[in-house]
Amino acid sequence: MRSDHETPALLLGLIGDGIGESLSPTLYENEAAQHGILCLYQRIDLGVLGLGPAQLPELLTAAERFGFAGLNITHPCKQAVIPHLHALSAEARAIGAVNTVVLRNGQRIGHNTDHYGFLQNLREHLGQDHTPRRVVQLGAGGAGVAVADAILRLGASQLSLFDPASERASLLAHALQARFPQAEVKAGGNLARAMHEADGLINATPIGMRKHPGTPLPPDLLEARHWFAEIIYFPLETELLHAARQKGCKTIDGLGMVVHQAARAFELFTDGIQADAQRMANHVAQVLTRHGVIMHTD
Template sequence: MIRSGLLGRAILASSSPRLHEEEGRALGLELTYELFDFTQRGLDDADLAATVASLKDQGFAGFNVTYPFKQAIMPLMDDLAPSAQAAGAVNTVAIRDGRLIGHNTDMPGFRDSLLAGLPGARLDHVIQLGAGGAGSAVANALLSLGVARLELVDPDSARAQALAGELAERYPDAQVTATPHDRLDTAPAQGIVNATPIGMAAKPGTPIPPDAIAPHHWLADIIYFPLETELLRVARSKGCRAINGIGMVVGQAALAFEIITGHKPDAERMKRSLG
């Protein structure tokens, strides 16, 4: 039996159990994928360490991590893979011989999704909303693709500034800045990326005013439930090229499946299972 799961908040509607369990069956594996929703279970953020220790004691092969724990879980790891070190966040944990090894599959998942879903998108100037765990991975992906100017916008200005500083050191040829919400001007940018939880089923709304989106923008939202967030609906109504988070979630899930189970999945089959 291979036991895996997902740690986070407001995740009961997640498609991850179906993605992983159906792929496990297709590969002839006896695999379970459990949701550990801290909100539904009445757990505090401070219970993260105890929950992780419990999964290790129960013999889990590994687990995924989502909002709001992708950065908070890093100090609990015994080792960090290069992907997690580069992204500054962990979204996949493999448990091997009692050791917790943190990985990040969000970065390649988003990068490949953007290339496939928005081919030829201009990358001179991109605005990214959100500088948390997912935002760190997404920003690294954008800069690795050659974004020349990246503006980070986050309600936590100190967090945005800290991430901008780290990225500026890692990508010296790019201009990376942190911009306060009240000083944001989207007009000069070609692309807008939503890496915040705003727009999820449990957090409806838009992270920026609808009138900040113009027809010349392309837009990528990493949210996949619902498939069309309010932000995407507005963008498409204005004629923008836009993608949701399905490509990213399938890409990162396929990599996570292999890290946790040691078996290579069929990513296209996993994508079809969401249909």
Template sequence: MERCLVGLIGAGIGTSLSPALHEREAGRHGLRYLYQLVDLDRLAPAARDVGDLVSAARRLGFRGLNITHPVKQDVVRHLDDLAPEAAELGAVNTVVFDHGRAVGHNTDRYGFAAGLARQLPGLRLDHVVQLGAGGAGLAVASALAGAGARRLSVADVDPGRAERLARAIAGHHPVTVEAIAPEEVPARLADAGGLVNATPIGMEGHPGTPIEPEHLRADLWVADVIYRPLETALIRTARALGCRVADGGGMVVHQAAASFQLFTGYAPGEDRMYADFLELVGDA
């Protein structure tokens, strides 16, 4: 039986569903698959360098790694090569060890696009406001541009990060991207069709909403990349107002499926993995 050792590096990942999602799908393909969590919050400060962790995983015979907040961009400089989508975004969520080389990929873009299409088909994409311009935000913006968005307004607490995202996305897609300050979001939402939260606000350990509820309205669609909890305060509030909503479940399942295929070479059953996800969330 083929063996596969993979892992996830990130902060606050103790409740991640990635191990169960990957291992269940691997079992269907007859693989001996072990998915390890490397939680930066549980390591001593001196042991948290993502480059050292990637090197250690390579030495220990890992097939690959998933990478999450807050090191999706930091990990890039520690890799030997980047797949085209990772090079475009400057962010990596999947590392594959191939003949001794560490190659970075980004399956978040596919994950968000596939999840949004699953949960909210037929969206109005003429103008979308996005909150957050980090590693996940880059993938979300690229996915929105690829899906046909004509205008993106991106806000981040770090103005330079939002500006870098705007340049990166506009350089690869026929879309107008503007970097805005957080206080400008309500005005931009007035003529936008959709809102996406790509910040950590709303996840476990980061409670609250990234925008005041009075700025939402019923004809706005709202998406969140967070899946723990699945119903964030933002999603709950938007749904109560009558908005069409997409939680973070679609993104996490579809990015996991794409990573699984990179690690193993086997085509995953994405509908099966989505059903697994719903079961796991229900049991949590």
């Protein structure tokens, strides 16, 4: 039992594969310090540990026993974690993916803050009044389901989903079409034709991360009239994002999304303490600048 003069503490973590460059530790630890909270944030890298999603039950149990207040969940566990939780927020249930797990009173509660983070990032870059029209999205996995939901909530009239696992894209398209009957949601087809018709492109795949180098589509399908949103933020400039800048596209990197989703998750982990997203963004920019990362302001 702590005394009235003892600094409150918060133990958090991130479960995922290839997360060695994640900015989550500095994001949460610095913001917690601004509120007088001592935060320790641990990366739980499945690749480093030689583990996979099958070990999620053991990892969740260990986190509970060690007193973690919560966990962030990333690729490839955002959907795999759901069967091991006691409850889901309404948003996480509708989206079908979890990126935030609050551990409290013996309960594991799943939330999705990716949806909120992507919405805020897109609005900041394209404008609060911008309504996307025809959008191509690459990736229908854990992050992709939240991003697709967000873009349709913004009013997209057409969403074309592409994923290496074509059945996954078809299932997501069917579910979204039922929830958003005013839009046309389809899976697969001719990617070149879809890009010719689209005004925007979203990469919601892990392709572009250092562990998954390359581009998820041929860069020559991009045209200067397209806007391009990336959800990867390490590296901050993926190969496809660089190609899009060279083409003259309006580009949106993944940093804003991670900051806004983290700010919302911080509030959940602390049972209501509101994070300052702008302060978090400024802190991350300073960290990246110290490491020689060029910050673009498209």
